[in-house]
Amino acid sequence: ANEKLWDWNSTGVSPCSWSGVSCSRNRVSRLVLEDLDLSGSIQPLTGLTQLRVLSLKHNRLSGPIPDLSNLTALKLLFLSDNGFSGKFPPSVLSLIHLYRLDLSHNNLSGEVPPTLNHLTHLLTLRLDGNRFSGPITGIVLPTLQEFNVSGNRLQGEIPKSLSAFPESAFSQNTGLCGSPLQSCNGIVGDPSEGPGSNGEVASPLMPGAGPSIVSSSPSSIPGSTNPALSGNPHRRARMKPVALIAIIVGDAIVLAVISLLLYCYFWRNYMGKIGGEGQKGSKLMESEKIVYSSSPYPTQAGYERGRMVFFEGERRFELEDLLRASAEMLGKGGFGTAYKAVLDDGGVVAVKRLKDASVGGKREFEQHMEILGRLRHPNLVNLRAYYFAREEKLLVYDYMANGSLFWLLHGM
């Protein structure tokens, strides 16, 4: 029915060539069906056990999210902007390889299970725009880069582990408190009761529960008054020193940030100069981090959609396959660093990461790539694909297993 899926009923053609479908070893590994007005349940997809990427954003899919526990290879799961209902899907908690989980803007309800902590690789967790209720106090996911639970019915104190995310990540939950939102001390009903007077140790809203947590968060300083002051009748009189302390601490933070930026700048220059094999590990980490940040699946405004372009043949891999591939540094050239990447299907490619990723505009870059990609000569290494995002440019070549002429001549 949908013209974007025109090729889905072509008989005799492998589903691997249908729009939105990618395969690895003849099994569907990637299914991206976004903005297609699809409706109904996604139960039939639960048999795609080799799926690594499932994105069904912006459709009209509904019903409870089915049991996805057979999709053990899943790394990216985007089900946002649909009509899914029911509880947080328990089967998702067993997908321990998930990097990105986006269930935002559905009709999901019930509690956010603290067992989410089992997903130790999570970089993205988006649950905003649902009807989740209860606390999020137990959530500790140290790897998270992107987090949003705004527009739910959550309650209780924001845990310290999440307090570095901006206010907008928690907004429109009338019951949430603590850094970066208003301090929990401020919203405990009748102030005449005084801090800790009710003795409910487990309540996240209990004023006495806050001190050690809130005060240790740098972002909480302006909002969180010293808990000892909150029940104090002379609070107004003591506001001034608190403000003073906040200003001093604020200045210290600004200074620390500036020093950190300067340090990073000089450290990068220094690393760039010494380069070489010794830096293999850390360079690789840096490369991975930057590439992760240019996810081809933007979930927030302002992100540029990265693009992996192949010159001929089928799409053998996507950015996330390169990320997952075991990689080793091959060497440094005038334009960047080359890595050897062994893909899931056993294929080997050489990935060259351009040093100055901001050079040239998109069109100019693509024109150069088109020319390089067409070159075929026995003495030239074939350029198979390239990846373009504002902050990252990668060139993917055939891997030359026998090393360079220099190596052969000098034997080093």
Ligand SMILES: Nc1ncnc2c1ncn2[C@@H]1O[C@H](COP(=O)(O)OP(=O)(O)OP(=O)(O)O)[C@@H](O)[C@H]1O
């Ligand atoms: N396709 C490849 N297969 C195997 N090894 C490669 C491949 N491409 C690069 N390398 C290795 O990585 C090193 C760096 O390669 P790169 O192409 O970045 O620079 P270069 O050719 O040495 O120098 P320049 O960029 O100045 O021409 C090479 O010396 C080579 O050992």
